[in-house]
Structure formats: structure tokens, C-alpha cells
Amino acid sequence: MSVPEAACTLTDPQLQALQEQGLQAVDVPHDGDCFFHALLTAEILEPFPAGLTPGHLREDLARELTEDLNRLPEDRIRWPLLDVLGQSAAAADEFRQVLTDIPPLQQLGIDMGMRNDAIALQNQILALTTQDWSNQDRNRIIQALASSGVYDNASGDIAPVAAAWIYNLRINVITPQGTSYPIGPHNPLRELTLIRQEHNPNTPHDHWLATRGTPATGMAATGASATVPPGPTAVAVFGDSFGEAHT
Known part of the structure; x- marks a missing residue:
């Protein structure tokens, strides 16, 4: 999908929201790393260091979550926020796998009232919601998060939340319905807006787009500077250890 085609798949409510906020959509590669591309592309007062790639962000988030996982459960600071989302997303992954591993429901006879098959399927689904x-x-999610191009699983679901809280970002997400919701702490220096596209007849896959201000409203037009006093730093991406590891 080319950039113009991707822009054409934005919904009318999204286009209206962009206009009202003085923003324009900026497409990014459709390579399974679109969320991370969007983070690095979106206009933000305190940007990420130059030269970072989606791979750097994936590796850094995976490292941070691994370090947190190695702490005693009562000392963890990342996973308590991610566990509920991660568990429900992982259960959804396994549920999809169950559906691909069984014959079509008609072949099972469920539509003809074959109660035993229906109960067996119900028990499989119930097991997914009650398993420990x-x-x-958690390690499976970390491994997927560290893998470039991997997105259609639990790691893709937790990536926005993990990135927002670990990098101290305020991510405003414009949904296909034109509404917005925030992810992450309030931080004017690291506030950005992303667009979420969902799979539908006009969009072949889920996708994230970045935004920037229009020529009349962007940082260059308003005189805003990207060189500002640093905000609170959550992890190495904005600190010395990331610079040592990736420069």
C-alpha cells in the first residue's frame, strides 16, 4: 500500500479530528513495525535521539521488561501495569489458535445440536480464561516484542502501553470513529498523536500512522523548539546507557 492510498483509507471522522487538531497524517512503512515507525516519526517537542530505528526501540523495551521481570514480584514496576492487558491479549491469541485448529463449526455439528462437541469447544475456551x-x-511476549515485524499478537497489544509508560510519553490515539484516547502519563514535552487504523474492507491490516502539525500549526510555524529542558527519564532510550549501547 502506497502512502497516498493509506491516507485515503482514513475515515471521515479521523479526517475531521485531524482538521480540528491542526494535524496531518504521515504514513509509515507497512512492515509489522508501523507502531515504532510512527513513534519515531510523529511530531513531538522532545524527540527521540536521532538515528534510532524500530529495532532499537523493540530491543530496548524488551530489555526493560526483562529486567523488570527478573525482580521480585513485589518489586516490579512495569509488569503490574501490563499483566491484565497481557493476559487478556495472550488469551485472545490462544483463542484464535483454537479456532484455526478445529474444523469449521458446521463440521462439528454444533449447528445441528450435537451437544458434546459444543461442550468440548466451550471447555477449550474456558481453559483459556482460567489458566495461570x-x-x-511474559517471556513469550518479550520475545515477540523484540522481534522485528511481529505485531499480530499480544506483544502488539501491549507495545503502546509499554512504550508510553517506559518512555514517559503521552500518546493520543485517534480511532477510526474519530474519538481520541490517551495512553501514558501527562507530559507536555513528550506528547504526540498517532492514528489507529483497524482491519476492514478498505484497510488490509491493522496499521498505525504518525501525525505532524500542518504548515500553519506545526512547530516550525508556531516557533516551538524541539530543544527543551529534559523531562523525567524513564529508561535508557533517553539516557546515557542507550547512547553507549547504540551509538
Whole structure:
């Protein structure tokens, strides 16, 4: 999908929201790393250091979550926020796998009232919602998060929340309905807006787009400077250890 085509798939409510906020959509590669591309592309007062790639962000988030996982459960600061979302997203992944592993429901006879097959399927689904959530499950998410191009699983669901809170970002998300919701702490220096596209007849896959101000409203037009006093730093991406590891 080319950039103009991607822009054409924005919904009318999204286009209206962009106009009202003085923003324009900026498409990014459709390569499974679109969320991270969007983070690095979106206009923000205190930007990420130059030269970072989606791979750097994936590796850094995975490292941070691994370090947190290695702490005693009562000392963890990242996973308490991510566990509920991660568990529900992982259960959704396994539910989708159950549906791909079984014959079509018509072949099972469920539509013809074959009660035993229906109960078996119900029990499989119930097991997904009651299974224990362990460090092994968390490690699977971390491994997927560290893997470039991997997005259609639980790691893709938790990535925005993890990035927002670990990097101290305020991510405003414009939904296909034109409404917006925030992710992350209030931080004017690291506030950005992303656009969320969802799979539908006009969009072949879920996708994230960045935004920048229009020529009349962007930082250059308003005189805003990207060189500002640093805000609170959450992890290495904005600190010395990231510079040592990736420069």
C-alpha cells in the first residue's frame, strides 16, 4: 500500500479530528513495525535521539521488561501495569489458535445440536480464561516484542502501553470513529498523536500512522523548539546507557 492510498483509507471522522487538531497524517512503512515507525516519526517537542530505528526501540523495551521481570514480584514496576492487558491479549491469541485448529463449526455439528462437541469447544475456551499467568507467558511476549515485524499478537497489544509508560510519553490515539484516547502519563514535552487504523474492507491490516502539525500549526510555524529542558527519564532510550549501547 502506497502512502497516498493509506491516507485515503482514513475515515471521515479521523479526517475531521485531524482538521480540528491542526494535524496531518504521515504514513509509515507497512512492515509489522508501523507502531515504532510512527513513534519515531510523529511530531513531538522532545524527540527521540536521532538515528534510532524500530529495532532499537523493540530491543530496548524488551530489555526493560526483562529486567523488570527478573525482580521480585513485589518489586516490579512495569509488569503490574501490563499483566491484565497481557493476559487478556495472550488469551485472545490462544483463542484464535483454537479456532484455526478445529474444523469449521458446521463440521462439528454444533449447528445441528450435537451437544458434546459444543461442550468440548466451550471447555477449550474456558481453559483459556482460567489458566495461570506465568513468567513463561511474559517471556513469550518479550520475545515477540523484540522481534522485528511481529505485531499480530499480544506483544502488539501491549507495545503502546509499554512504550508510553517506559518512555514517559503521552500518546493520543485517534480511532477510526474519530474519538481520541490517551495512553501514558501527562507530559507536555513528550506528547504526540498517532492514528489507529483497524482491519476492514478498505484497510488490509491493522496499521498505525504518525501525525505532524500542518504548515500553519506545526512547530516550525508556531516557533516551538524541539530543544527543551529534559523531562523525567524513564529508561535508557533517553539516557546515557542507550547512547553507549547504540551509538
